[in-house]
Amino acid sequence: MANQEDAKEQELERTTSTTEPRQNAKFAVPVAKGLINTLKHIFRNEPNTIHYPEERRTPYPGYRGEHRLKRDELGREKCTACFLCATACPAFCIEIIAEEAPWDDREKRPRLFNIDMMRCIYCGMCEEACPCDAIELTPVYNIPSLTRAEKIYNKEKLLSL
């Protein structure tokens, strides 16, 4: 029994130890293969990257980028200030203050609708939660700005997108 364990240990030692110089001699073939492979890549010259500012990738359908608020056919914002998006938001980045709507078909509309794009994690939960299909995530992904204040989108900005 003890012998068997010893043999096992020796076997383990033999298979896991890479410090033996005899095993290092086996490097030659893989090294040569690797060199040939990299040489092929040099001459293949098919970069997988793109020249970014000049070339842009088109996002796949369903890509979640910048938000926008939709309007109905009369040009009014679809949002009824139900707060469901703000409730669903895991990052708490949506701030809504409601006011009475001047129209007959709904009770409320948002007076203030701010999204803090710096906090937003672009999960799309607001879009899923919205019962009126008023908010959606567009495929726009390059949205840099120079100040933090610019990254808080208000209602007008969201409606204009």
Place this chain on the structure above:
Amino acid sequence: MDMQLPPLALAVIKAIIIFAVILQIVPALVYFERRISAWIQDRIGPNRVGPAGLLQPLADVIKLAFKEDLTPQGADKWIYRLGPFLVYAPAVLAFAVIPVGIDLQVASLGVGVIFLLTVSGFSVYGLAFGGWASNNKYSLLGGLRASAQMISYEVALGLSIIAILMTAQTVDLNEIIRQQWAAGTLGLMQWNLFQQPIAAVIFVVAAFAETNRLPFDLAECEAELVGGFHTEYSGLKFATFFMGEYVAMITMSGLMITLFLGGWSVPWIEIPTKPTVWDISISVAIFSLKLVALLFIFIWTRWTLPRFRYDQLMNIGWKVFIPISLLNLGLTAVAGVLGWKWLIPLP
């Protein structure tokens, strides 16, 4: 040449031209390293600054020159400042004896190879000093590794060179090149690469280790040691370390060409006994071509192989390369004494 220049002036002019050219190779080498690495990894590489990104090295230099030159708290100031120069200076100095054209070198020393080995051995001080003086444990580890590695591989490097010197029976590099020349395409076989293949292989591997290039760059080792011995260096001091590494690469390639690849000669062009300026320019062009090829191999290998583990490095050095090079040395000696011309070429 019948120019009537005093020998000192001629030496100064040669020194300035050759060193200036070496320094100009470094930025080009950095550019090609980045470009070739990009191609190997299916990327595009630097292509923004200037046509095809050719001015990128210039931009890098400007960036490095304007960076703040920090000295870490608790660093040994003078040794810290000395470090980069002790890496850079030996690499450049060692190049002085390498013949870049027919009898064209900065210093035509009788001791040739021995001077080169002596001087390039100094660069280990730069790495060790830089690592130690930074007052940073990663730097210290990098410096320690660098010294252990360079000392170990210097033995194998020296032993492989000795085998060449034994068959050449001279340390004059120009003489070694002349001995490697034979007419016709079969004259290629006269190169020490084919005459002493074991020494050649050991020399290449040891040269990689000596210049701290992958797969032997344990001294810098970004993954484990942040940046190794140069972690704390910034600005132009870092640039000097960087330049030192690349110049060492050029020097080692030059030595490799001289010892194993026939130096500035090719078998198809006869070596003139009284070289004209034209002959010398052709020989410089031949040397440059060989240099470019070898530098490409340096870069190519770097972007192919992963880094060795430290114990593997030491094991390969002491248990494989040194015994094999000793064996090669013994074989050469025995063949020389017994006159076995079929085994070892004898002059």
